Amino acid sequence: MKRLSGTDSLFLSMEMPAWHQHVGALTVLDTSDAPGFGYLAVRDSIATRLPLAPKFTWKLHQVPLGLDRPVWVDDDDFDIDRHLHHVALPAPGDMEQLALLTGRILSRQLDRRYPLWEAWFVEGLPNDRAAIVMKYHHCLLDGVAGSSMASVLLDFERDAPPPTIPPDDELERAGPPPNDAQLVARGAWSLATAPLRAVGYAARTAKRGVTMVSMARSGHGLLPIQVPTTSFNGSIGTRRRLAFASLAMDDVKAIKGTFGVKVNDVVLAVVSGALRRYLEARGELPDRSLVTGVPLSTRAEGDQSADNQIAIMVVSLATDVDDPAERLMTIHASAQGAKEMTEAVRATEIPSMGEVAPPVVLSAAATTLARTGAVSHSPTVMNTLVSNVPGPPFPLYIAGARVTGVYSTSVIMETMGMNITLFSYMDRVDLGLHVDPDLVPDPWLIAEQMPVALAELMEAAGLGAPTPVEDPLGLSSAER
DSSP states (O other): OEEOOHHHHHHHHTOOSSSOOEEEEEEEEEOTTOTTOSHHHHHHHHHHHGGGSGGGGEEEEOOGGGOSOOEEEEOTTOOGGGTEEEEEOOTTOOHHHHHHHHHHHHTSOOOTTSOSEEEEEEEOOSTTEEEEEEEEETTTOOHHHHHHHHHHHSBSSTTOOOOOOOOGGGSOOOOSOOOHHHHHHHHHHHHHHHHHHHHHHHHHHHHHHHHHHHHHHTTSSOOSOSOOOOTTOSOOOSOOEEEEEEEEHHHHHHHHHHHTOOHHHHHHHHHHHHHHHHHHHTTOOOSSOOEEEEEEEOOOTTOOOOSOOEEEEEEEOOTTOOSHHHHHHHHHHHHHHHHHHHHHHHTSOOOOHHHHSOHHHHHHHHHHHHHHTTTTTSOOOOSEEEEEEEOOSSOOEETTEEEEEEEEEOOOBTTBOEEEEEEEETTEEEEEEEEOTTTOSOTHHHHTHHHHHHHHHHHHTTOOSOOOOOOTTOOOTTTO
C-alpha cells in the first residue's frame, strides 16, 4: 500500500469549505508557430504523458472511520475528460480576465472521489495566445515536486519527439483498494497508540521551542510574536482572486550581486516594497514590520519522490524601514537568521502532526477551530506567505506552443488572506498573488507596485532603469 505521508494527510484533514488545500498555476502559451494547436492537441499530449506521471491517475482510499492516514489506489475507471475542461474568454481576453477565471476555478474544491487534479484550456486570447490553468491538491505534490512533474508533461523543444513510455509492467502503480478489515485493524492500533506518540511529540516540540527562544535571544532568527495585524489578516471565505506581475531575472541578479545578498532576499524586498506602498496608500502601514512565512524545501538532493517535504521559516519584511537599500539588507539579515534557526530547530527531529494524530482527530479539531473562529481571534503569527519556486532557464513547450509565462498560486491560510508565489522561468520571474477578495478587494493594486519596488532597488544600486519584460500575451506597453 502507498500510504500518504503525515504532511500529505494533514493537508487533507485540515481542509474546510473555506480552507482550500489545492494549489495551481496559469501557463500562457504562444501558439503562432504551432500548426494544429488547440484543445485536442493539448488533450492528446497530456494523455500520452500521463503514464510518466502515474500519481495523476491515483485516487484516495479512506480508512474507515478516519482511524489512519488514507492510501493511494489506482483509479481503474480513470477518464481524462473528467479532469480536462475547455473554455473561451470574451474579447479582449486580457490578463485581468484570465485572473478572474483562474480565481473562480480556484474557488471550488476538488472532488475526492477522483484523482485530485484538473486542467482548464483557455482560448480567446489576443496574438495567438492560449492558456492552461492547472489545479491540484497539495497532498498530491509540493511546489518542487510540482515543478518536476511539469517537466514530464512539457517539452524542451518545439518539435520534440514523443516521449518514450515504459512497458506497463515497469510503470509505478498504487495498487488496488486494500482490505478494509486490515485497514481498520491497523487504524485501531494507530488510534490506541496516539497518546504515546502525542507525549513524544509534545516533548520534542517543547525542545524545539527552547531552541527557538535561545536562537532569537542571540539574534539568530525571529519569533512570530508581536506581529502587526493588517486588513488582509482576517477570517477567510470561499472566494479567491488573483493578480500577476513579472520582473526581469537579470535585474534581480544584478541587485543580488551589487548588495551581496541572495536572490530570495531581493524577491522578498520587492514584495516588501509593494506591500509597504499598498498599505501606505490605504493609511494602514503599521509601525512594526510585517512578517512573512517562507517555505523551505527539505528535500534531499536527488530525491525524486512526489510527497511534500517543506518547512516554514519566519522572516521580517522590514516594512518599517523607509530606505530600499537598508530594507533589503535588513531582510537579508533576517533571512540568514531564520535559516540558522530553522536548521537548529530541525536538528530535533519531529514527525508531522499527521503522523501523530489520526485523521478523525485532526478533522474534528479543524472543524471545531473553523466553527468557533478560534484561529481568527488568535494573535497574528504571519502576515503572508511568500514562496519562490525555481523553474528552468530554457524555453518550454506544450504541443508545440511556447510557454511565455507561468503564474503559480498556493494555499491561503486562515487569518492570512494573501499568498504570493514566484516562479522563475528563462529570463523572467513571474509573480502570482492569490487572495481572498473580501480581505484584498483589488490585488492588482499590489501587483502593479512590484515593478515599482524593483525600480527602487535598481536605483538604490545605481543600476539604472529596470529591464523590460516580455508581456505573456504579446501586448505592447501602450496596449496593456
